[in-house]
Amino acid sequence: MAKIAVIYYSAYGHTFDLAKAIEKGAKEAGAETRLRKVRELVPEETIKSNKGLSYGSGLQKDLQEAALEDLLWADGIAFGTPTRFGNTTAQLRNFLDQTGPLWAKGALAGKVASFFTSASTPHGGHETTILTLSTFAYHHGMLIMPMGYTISGSVDPYGPTYVSGDGSKPVGEEEKRLAYEFGKGLAKVAQRLAGK
């Protein structure tokens, strides 16, 4: 059985929806899974005074925070972040920046890495976010698994994505289906590579 960790940040809940769909797919394919949010860096008082942030934070209040041990445990990892000016959020970056000791030991080499993201506009940075985030995996010697056009209906070769618009709509069924199928594929590839 492959071990799949889905490690993400989400302020308003859209990336969280993708994360849940990926985890569900991985589980369905027989993997043992861990769904983990990274530590929030926005001050508590800022979250409390913002309706969208309080809503997003409330949705995820029962989730466990990601630890470096989750990376060591996993055979395959899906990393998710909303776009921030076409790039990764500070929250996910902060978590990844703590992986120096793992890098020094080559502890993540050969594990499967994949990426997903959410941005408010169609050309607002899905691709740049995933591609710039992926350099992390190159430095660790991980094996990058993109989505390609391998899943029927896929329009995002880099990984599952969502266009959140004004943020008022939940993630659609089609985007969730693609994320779910991607999670299934990630579990199968990770299992094969781990020789399980």
Ligand SMILES: Cc1cc2nc3c(=O)[nH]c(=O)nc-3n(C[C@H](O)[C@H](O)[C@H](O)COP(=O)(O)O)c2cc1C
């Ligand atoms: C500081 C900041 C920068 C952002 N930059 C972009 C951007 O460059 N392009 C874009 O399309 N959306 C941008 N957004 C919107 C978020 O990426 C978008 O709302 C995302 O879907 C939120 O995901 P979440 O619900 O998981 O937090 C930005 C939002 C914030 C707060």
